[in-house]
Amino acid sequence: MAEKLRGVFTPNMVPLDDRGEINESELRRYIDWLIERGVHGLYPNGSTGEFTRFTAEERRRTIEIIADQNRGRVPILAGAAEANVRESLRACEHYHRLGCRAVAVVSPFYYKLGPAAVYAYFREIARNSPIDVTLYNIPMFASPIDVATVQRLAEDCPRVVAIKDSSGDFTHMMRMIQAVRPVRPDFAFLTGWDPMLMPSLLMGCDGGTHAVAGVAPEAMRRIFDLTTAGELSTASDLQYKLLTLFDTMINPSFDFPAGVRAGVELRGFRLGPSRQPQSGPTPIDGAKLSAAIDALLK
Amino acid sequence: MAEKLRGVFTPNMVPLDDRGEINESELRRYIDWLIERGVHGLYPNGSTGEFTRFTAEERRRTIEIIADQNRGRVPILAGAAEANVRESLRACEHYHRLGCRAVAVVSPFYYKLGPAAVYAYFREIARNSPIDVTLYNIPMFASPIDVATVQRLAEDCPRVVAIKDSSGDFTHMMRMIQAVRPVRPDFAFLTGWDPMLMPSLLMGCDGGTHAVAGVAPEAMRRIFDLTTAGELSTASDLQYKLLTLFDTMINPSFDFPAGVRAGVELRGFRLGPSRQPQSGPTPIDGAKLSAAIDALLK
Amino acid sequence: MAEKLRGVFTPNMVPLDDRGEINESELRRYIDWLIERGVHGLYPNGSTGEFTRFTAEERRRTIEIIADQNRGRVPILAGAAEANVRESLRACEHYHRLGCRAVAVVSPFYYKLGPAAVYAYFREIARNSPIDVTLYNIPMFASPIDVATVQRLAEDCPRVVAIKDSSGDFTHMMRMIQAVRPVRPDFAFLTGWDPMLMPSLLMGCDGGTHAVAGVAPEAMRRIFDLTTAGELSTASDLQYKLLTLFDTMINPSFDFPAGVRAGVELRGFRLGPSRQPQSGPTPIDGAKLSAAIDALLK
């Protein structure tokens, strides 16, 4: 049986070149940098990775490049949500052949589906996937996955091995842990809400997938290590500094993930033009963002 | 200059065969039936048409079949939202070549974008599209297009000729008409909220795109004709019967557009298996749905 | 049997003197002015009347002054929501003795109650009230009253004779009319959403309670008269001008009902200091507000 998912996963962005195509060499350089700075795993084709703004072929190509560059150093959690179950399963098969550890599948989006349909969707994928499946709950963007549905899927589908929860609702995470852990101790809980990594770990989470880990991987890793080692006072100081960075990068005055993009560029990577057209200058305060990164890293 | 969009457009569903592929012959038969029953126009690749559950190739194929079968009888409003602006523009070009009257482009979805980004997105498409563009506002599924943004786009982009508003917010429609009509009298307002067709027409709308028109095209057309002819009492009776059908087909106890699917099948078309997996029997009450259709048609 | 509620009711504000007490003479002058300008009825102790910011004694005193000044000229719909059912019933009895036509009772607020509790609350009041009861639905401030609950109350409680709906949801109003009219043709539907008076009347409403009627009573009355007389083109022009005034007075940049207050003062009444403390200058644009009133009145 494969090892439980654990630690800090990076939902990485994809660099583009001047023509707007995937910049393969810069992507390889970025992946190396993330691994060298200590992230436990990679998570391409997530929301931070703007998966909806790429074509199906481009999503596939992104995973191929990353799997090749990774050379088995860290587990890859590959985003595999496509237009429908059949297309998603094709992605699952391909990512399985590439040696990914698991796929992550976001709940159906655009239409807001009820629990029965969300269950049916994931069950169909889980029954046919050759690779482990992580549920991805992000109710601000996609149909919510409620606690009872997570529990049913955990009970009925051995292939479902984890949930990534980006709801930002601490109690929701506690409820899922309480419902699932007794029946599936191998099931992993990853928080997708960066400011809550430390308290989430203290209440039983196994790790997180954090946009901030694409900008300050060292710090995210350090919060994980300090918290699991019981050094709570130092961990707390760092967690609050990370909150400052998070609120500087991700806030309502500009559109996600524009702030993460700016942060990655401040760390020395060229991400190229955004797939989302811009009108006017960006409202992101680069000096403030830079200061927040420095405060967290020093 | 092309004629203003006006009347009842049908956001049609796409029949599938037993293997889950587009059922071309049934789609052609359905299109003929809709046109013969009096719809003013067709609107493939909309929300009712489950555009997100098809691949880019399938969306293109759907338009090709419909344009071919239509043979210029009614205007086609072709849904052209793809993964990003470049892909959407390719669709615009193709649908232009096929002789569609205009494209409809839903506001960016998944990410919830602010007004500046929504404006930039549509402006980029409008500047480069060879075919007229209809904005598509459906805030329950996609980033909202606010009144000021509609006004800016109407002023800045001659290529933007209409908005389809599925917000269900009557005052929002009035605000858009008030803001845009003085500067762009050629701009068309289509309501996407079936129960409000009659009052919307009375307050200045030009028509609507209505899921119910895919099930009861005769009735939708009749409400339009009666209202524009000033026969308000008869129109009102029919509009209330349509409300009953709408609430029977589209309600929170089952997922959209499952009820529309059931309604189209009751009219004699085989839509085949849904792309969205089901668990357990459908909660749709066929007898009640059939009665609501009959009450509206007689 | 009393006559059905019909026409334009004014949810009037209460003038205060320099010490912050009810300014009785100005209130009497304002009431005369409203009646002389043609409102069909008065509606004190509503949301526009800031009922929650007065004590129980003050709410009672307001009705006493208005009933005395009215001298039976127009029907009074008296807001009678108090801390609990027993206190509300005391108010009902008192307003009955004063000759009010009916009371209006807002759905329980602060706590967000479900349909069963909302039903139980209104049933208890309706069973014991000596005066007709109007339900008041304003889901942005209080527990929503859903369609099924309105229907049950209409069927079970002869004392409940009307609903005032301030949801702003046009379809909701249509659903209520459709559910209740067949079983209670005497039941009145009043819209509380000013920009929708005309279309609401055309779809079967009996009238409205409109904050704008406290600022431009002549115009509100004229929209009612024109619409019921079938002069739709003139009515529509006026309704759109009213929308401009509404959006100038009631919008998210300042707190309700500060804009209504400013409007009433522009018509020549001294409302005195607000019960809600202010910090800094008001963001209301007096010149713009004045222009919107003038455009509507001329």
Added chain:
Amino acid sequence: MAEKLRGVFTPNMVPLDDRGEINESELRRYIDWLIERGVHGLYPNGSTGEFTRFTAEERRRTIEIIADQNRGRVPILAGAAEANVRESLRACEHYHRLGCRAVAVVSPFYYKLGPAAVYAYFREIARNSPIDVTLYNIPMFASPIDVATVQRLAEDCPRVVAIKDSSGDFTHMMRMIQAVRPVRPDFAFLTGWDPMLMPSLLMGCDGGTHAVAGVAPEAMRRIFDLTTAGELSTASDLQYKLLTLFDTMINPSFDFPAGVRAGVELRGFRLGPSRQPQSGPTPIDGAKLSAAIDALLK
């Protein structure tokens, strides 16, 4: 300078007798029981205490009885929100004379006010109150108090000494602590979300006001003691059991605080008839509730 607010406060319910009047003897017995079981403080006239369903006189009487029975044993945080600032200040003065430690004032409710008005409201109270003021943020029922407003009030008003946050939003609490603690180290943060007491304390909170403390005061106190003593494993077990009780008592299938009422009665207190009328039998599962209490207490 008074001591900082700290520990577990109980937002107690008020027993009524058969006539629906305050049951003084049962209230006194309940208060003694709570203090004897270890709660750090009392919090009458809160949301759990159904303050809006009592008259101004009854709210005052409740505090008088509790202050008398308490005889200075524990600090009292007295809910002092009345119809307007003047009435609230009268309550502040009275509760100051009665020896309460501080008042708690909920943000203005019914109307949803913006930050400027919320600030002005609390500033006016803080400037004139003879007793320390705790802000009470409960956005599901009242106007939200945002982080910037809390910071401004903490900086401008020495009388404001704490905030009780019932948002259930963990990150919001962290943001407030981060914004206020550097400028006001004496300012206390109390969480009003029972399932998050332990993680909140670990991230810097000073305590909480918890409805569950009115049903299982011993357990709430124990979670506080274990967490502050660093016995995290035992604390976590207890916190998860408390989550079960919380979800059994407080959930969408019945109206708050009906489940708390049932819980207090299971502990041996007669609370009498609810001020909120009921229709039909209660949907609360007494056996399940009793089991959840037992599991937490053993």
